[in-house]
Amino acid sequence: xxxxxxxxxxxxxxxxxxEARVSHATVSRVxxxxxxxxxxxxxxxxxxxxxxxxxxxxQARSLxxxxxxxxxxxxxxxxxxYIGEIVRGIDDQLSTAQYxxxxxxxxxxxxxxxxxYVTSLAQGMTDGLLxxxxxxxxxxxxxxxxxxxxxxxxxxxxxxxxESAVGATNRQGGYDAxxxxxxxxxxxxxxxxxxxxxGCSRDRLDGYKAALCDHGLSIxxxxxxxxxxxxxxxxxxAQALLSLPDRPTAIFASNxxxxxxxxxxxxxxxxxxxxxxxxxxxxDIPQSVSVYPQLTTVQQPLAEMGARATQMLLELIExxxxxxxxxxxxxxxxxxxxxxxxx
Amino acid sequence: xxxxxxxxxxxxxxxxxxEARVSHATVSRVxxxxxxxxxxxxxxxxxxxxxxxxxxxxQARSLxxxxxxxxxxxxxxxxxxYIGEIVRGIDDQLSTAQYxxxxxxxxxxxxxxxxxYVTSLAQGMTDGLLxxxxxxxxxxxxxxxxxxxxxxxxxxxxxxxxESAVGATNRQGGYDAxxxxxxxxxxxxxxxxxxxxxGCSRDRLDGYKAALCDHGLSIxxxxxxxxxxxxxxxxxxAQALLSLPDRPTAIFASNxxxxxxxxxxxxxxxxxxxxxxxxxxxxDIPQSVSVYPQLTTVQQPLAEMGARATQMLLELIExxxxxxxxxxxxxxxxxxxxxxxxx
DNA sequence: TTGAAAGCGCTAACAC
DNA sequence: GTGTTAGCGCTTTCAA
Numbered sequence: 160x161x162x163x164x165x166x167x168x169x170x171x172x173x174x175x176x177x178e179a180r181v182s183h184a185t186v187s188r189v190x191x192x193x194x195x196x197x198x199x200x201x202x203x204x205x206x207x208x209x210x211x212x213x214x215x216x217x218q219a220r221s222l223x224x225x226x227x228x229x230x231x232x233x234x235x236x237x238x239x240x241y242i243g244e245i246v247r248g249i250d251d252q253l254s255t256a257q258y259x260x261x262x263x264x265x266x267x268x269x270x271x272x273x274x275x276y277v278t279s280l281a282q283g284m285t286d287g288l289l290x291x292x293x294x295x296x297x298x299x300x301x302x303x304x305x306x307x308x309x310x311x312x313x314x315x316x317x318x319x320x321x322e323s324a325v326g327a328t329n330r331q332g333g334y335d336a337x338x339x340x341x342x343x344x345x346x347x348x349x350x351x352x353x354x355x356x357x358g359c360s361r362d363r364l365d366g367y368k369a370a371l372c373d374h375g376l377s378i379x380x381x382x383x384x385x386x387x388x389x390x391x392x393x394x395x396x397a398q399a400l401l402s403l404p405d406r407p408t409a410i411f412a413s414n415x416x417x418x419x420x421x422x423x424x425x426x427x428x429x430x431x432x433x434x435x436x437x438x439x440x441x442x443d444i445p446q447s448v449s450v451y452p453q454l455t456t457v458q459q460p461l462a463e464m465g466a467r468a469t470q471m472l473l474e475l476i477e478x479x480x481x482x483x484x485x486x487x488x489x490x491x492x493x494x495x496x497x498x499x500x501x502x
Numbered sequence: 503x504x505x506x507x508x509x510x511x512x513x514x515x516x517x518x519x520x521e522a523r524v525s526h527a528t529v530s531r532v533x534x535x536x537x538x539x540x541x542x543x544x545x546x547x548x549x550x551x552x553x554x555x556x557x558x559x560x561q562a563r564s565l566x567x568x569x570x571x572x573x574x575x576x577x578x579x580x581x582x583x584y585i586g587e588i589v590r591g592i593d594d595q596l597s598t599a600q601y602x603x604x605x606x607x608x609x610x611x612x613x614x615x616x617x618x619y620v621t622s623l624a625q626g627m628t629d630g631l632l633x634x635x636x637x638x639x640x641x642x643x644x645x646x647x648x649x650x651x652x653x654x655x656x657x658x659x660x661x662x663x664x665e666s667a668v669g670a671t672n673r674q675g676g677y678d679a680x681x682x683x684x685x686x687x688x689x690x691x692x693x694x695x696x697x698x699x700x701g702c703s704r705d706r707l708d709g710y711k712a713a714l715c716d717h718g719l720s721i722x723x724x725x726x727x728x729x730x731x732x733x734x735x736x737x738x739x740a741q742a743l744l745s746l747p748d749r750p751t752a753i754f755a756s757n758x759x760x761x762x763x764x765x766x767x768x769x770x771x772x773x774x775x776x777x778x779x780x781x782x783x784x785x786d787i788p789q790s791v792s793v794y795p796q797l798t799t800v801q802q803p804l805a806e807m808g809a810r811a812t813q814m815l816l817e818l819i820e821x822x823x824x825x826x827x828x829x830x831x832x833x834x835x836x837x838x839x840x841x842x843x844x845x
Numbered sequence: 846t847t848g849a850a851a852g853c854g855c856t857a858a859c860a861c
Numbered sequence: 862g863t864g865t866t867a868g869c870g871c872t873t874t875c876a877a
Contacts, residue, residue: 169626171854182864187856195862216626218561218570219854222869227561232605237586238788246580250607259627262575262605264593283512283559283870284602390792419792426794445581449733449762451769451794514870525848530872538846562870565853626854 170213179207190215191225217259221283230472231285233263233293239416240444241461245291245313248465256473261285265294287472289313289465292357309475311468314459316358316485323475325468325486329359332457332490333366333411336439339492340409341374344501345437349400349407351386351393351417363413363441382407386417393420394427401428401436408436408501415440415447415456422450422497437498452496460488513556522550533558534568560602564626573815574628576606576636582759583787584804588634588656591808599816604628608637630815632656632808635700652818654811657802659701659828666818668811668829672702675800675833676709676754679782682835683752684717687844688780692743692750694729694736694760706756706784725750729760736763737770744771744779751779751844758783758790758799765793765840780841795839803831 172190176183181200188196189204196204207213221227232249234242253260261284287309293300303310304321312324340348350367353360368378381403384396393412400407401424410425412418418440425436432438432452440447443458471484515533519526524543531539532547539547550556564570575592577585596603604627630652636643646653647664655667683691693710696703711721724746727739736755743750744767753768755761761783768779775781775795783790786801814827 169854173854183855184857184865185863188863191856197862200862216565216854218565218626219869220856222559222561222565222853222871223855223857224869225856229604237580237589238583239586240581240583243580243582243586246605246607260605261572262589262603264589283561416792422792422794446789446792449759449765449789449793451765512870516870526871527849527873528847530870531847534872540846543846559870562853563872565855565869566871566873567853568872 169216170211171216172213174211175204175207175213178211179204226286226476227284228257229259229261229285230469230476231261231263231288232291233265233288234291235294236264240446241414241416241442242291244444244461245465248462248467249289249469250465251462252466252469252473256469258286258473287311287476289468289472290315292359294354294356307479309472309479311472311475313464313468314359320485321483323471323483323485325464325471325488326359327459327464327488327490329362329490330366330369332441332459332492333363334370335366335490335492336411336441336455336457337367337370338374339494340411340437340439340498341370341376343409343437343498345407345409346376346501347379347382347405347407347409349382349384349397349410351384351396351400351410351412351421353386353388353413353417355385360413367411386413388414388417390416390420390423393417394424395420397421397424398427401425401430409439409498410436411439413441415442415444415454418454418456418497419446419450422454433497433499434502437501439498443493448495455495455498456493458491458493460490464488512559513554514559515556517554518547518550518556521554522547569629569819570627571600572602572604572628573812573819574604574606574631575634576608576631577634578637579607583789584757584759584785585634587787587804588808591805591810592632592812593808594805595809595812595816599812601629601816630654630819632811632815633658635702637697637699650822652815652822654815654818656807656811657702663828664826666814666826666828668807668814668831669702670802670807670831670833672705672833673709673712675784675802675835676706677713678709678833678835679754679784679798679800680710680713681717682837683754683780683782683841684713684719686752686780686841688750688752689719689844690722690725690748690750690752692740692753693726694739694743694753694755694764695726696729696731696756696760698728703756710754729756731757731760733759733763733766736760737767738763740764740767741770744768744773752782752841753779754782754784756784758785758787758797761797761799761840762789762793765797776840776842777845780844782841786836791838798838798841799836801834801836803833807831 172183172186176186186204189201217228289311291313292315314326316324316326352364371378386392386396410421412421418438421438425432430436440454440456443456447454447456467486475481515526515529519529529547532544560571632654634656635658657669659667659669695707714721727742729735729739753764755764761781764781768775773779783797783799786799790797790799810829
């Protein structure tokens with residue numbers, strides 16, 4: 160009957176050692192798959208662990224210099240399905256690697272908050288960090304780099320080549336969607352950007368512009384509004400676009416959530432989707448099939464991005480001296496019901 | 503220049519002690535707001551911590567018998583906005599209490615997985631647990647109770663009076679929505695349940711039935727379909743309801759996500775919302791205003807539920823011998839565009 | 846009020 | 862192949 164500290168009926172490595180009639184170091188070896196243990200001892204220890212219902216105390220393990228088996232996930236918020244999808248991918252990988260996840264949201268703190276998190280995180284709580292679409296990341300990326308703390312950026316390609324990042328072919332995605340609209344006969348295509356401090360936002364805009372150029376259309380600055388990835392902004396920008404003297408016949412929003420705002424605005428003006436205005440989004444979050452009409456959008460393989468980033472992080476934790484990897488997963492235009500050929 | 507172990511440039515309590523010319527025990531006292539420290543010593547220590555950029559190592563702290571300052575959040579998945587809203591509330595409270603959060607999802611494991619989490623969680627990693635809408639919870643609630651490990655259930659009122667839980671007035675919500683539909687003139691009102699192993703699902707159904715009875719309408723079992731809180735099931739159930747010989751003029755789904763599935767099904771049959779079929783959901787997740795027409799729904803104060811549960815958990819951690827609290831926050835019918843009076 | 850010392854559960858040399 | 866011994870950074874008696 161092992162004595163417990165607080166709540167936990169904690170069976171420790173020492174109890175197991177006692178039960179298996181070995182030293183606690185040997186138990187540790189077995190637990191860490193050290194090869195220098197005789198098969199029969201290993202067997203005996205393993206039996207003892209199950210008999211006693213032992214489970215390792217991660218805090219102690221990581222204090223002693225081992226891994227914490229925890230990674231930190233830093234996100235703005237969990238608002239939309241966007242993060243949910245990414246987490247699905249992360250989660251899968253983590254569970255097979257026997258890792259747990261700490262969740263850090265930054266939505267309330269505004270600037271500065273993130274860096275507080277990150278430094279305290281790097282304090283040993285976690286073995287590595289996954290940063291989803293970080294806002295003004297330079298403030299703390301610096302710190303992480305200095306400490307050689309493993310991290311991978313998701314959907315944001317950092318400032319240089321020096322960091323590992325997984326993203327999608329944002330430029331191509333922007334290009335494809337715009338080209339598609341052009342081929343449907345649209346000539347005046349409104350564009351709503353994401354937060355312009357993010358590389359992915361700039362890339363999508365670039366793709367839009369490139370497609371326009373390649374098809375001999377000029378770039379009208381009036382058709383480009385600066386958004387922020389949130390629905391209200393999609394609404395506002397769309398309102399502005401729709402009240403232009405020469406109203407666009409199609410609007411391409413830099414993410415699905417803003418596209419929902421566009422839908423609202425279009426209806427607000429008693430216009431029909433897609434008859435009067437075609438709408439395209441970006442991301443393909445689960446909600447894009449819940450709305451009506453179902454949204455034509457550029458799919459990002461979000462779950463896969465999460466999974467890939469996690470694999471990369473795990474490798475980085477294993478071997479921190481690895482060179483940075485930069486992965487771009489392909490986007491795909493998903494045509495649904497919010498777009499149609501111009502009359 | 504403190505020496506670091508792994509990545510962290512870790513300034514420890516010893517470094518601070520040295521700098522402040524006191525023992526590390528005194529530093530610990532200051533850090534833990536122990537009253538037996540002279541104001542001037544405290545001041546000196548505090549200055550040293552900031553000068554050195556010290557930040558406490560939670561692992562060590564919790565190993566030594568203190569709090570881990572981490573709570574665990576156990577959810578099925580992050581799929582919809584539902585969890586996102588709850589987390590917003592949790593997060594707020596946690597940040598003011600200086601707590602961090604571990605996220606445990608159970609979506610992949612199916613049965614049994616949750617209990618594995620929970621036991622390993624209770625192993626000292628976290629100070630307490632928040633369980634959102636847990637599936638078949640009896641398997642591990644038992645364990646938690648035995649160990650007297652603090653936990654609070656969210657949106658699920660446990661098996662007895664013995665556990666702390668925060669939910670909403672589900673029965674009343676079900677009643678209100680149904681009553682509203684009846685007052686609009688609807689007589690045949692379809693109902694899609696949630697997972698019936700959950701108390702909240704049963705309560706919503708009860709409210710539906712009670713409203714019917716109170717208004718002299720009989721309960722037609724054919725109008726009640728068993729759902730599971732997911733969109734595809736909403737679609738399927740709605741299809742069944744709509745192909746009934748005497749088709750319902752309104753459908754009340756036990757959550758918003760299923761209501762979206764209902765919308766799909768209604769359109770699939772070339773019927774109009776709300777002209778041919780009125781639709782009501784439950785939850786009021788953010789998406790319910792993104793869909794068209796905007797969804798009439800029973801609002802649960804999700805963020806508030808998260809916040810309240812967190813406060814309760816924190817109190818429970820402070821004083822585990824407290825009696826269990828059971829809180830029901832009020833729901834509110836939010837009338838939007840998916841419902842109308844019958845012709 | 847403060848310091849010394851023990852120990853939380855574990856890993857990682859270092860012996861044997 | 863296995864045991865012994867030191868810590869990891871902290872909290873917490875127990876003395877002083």
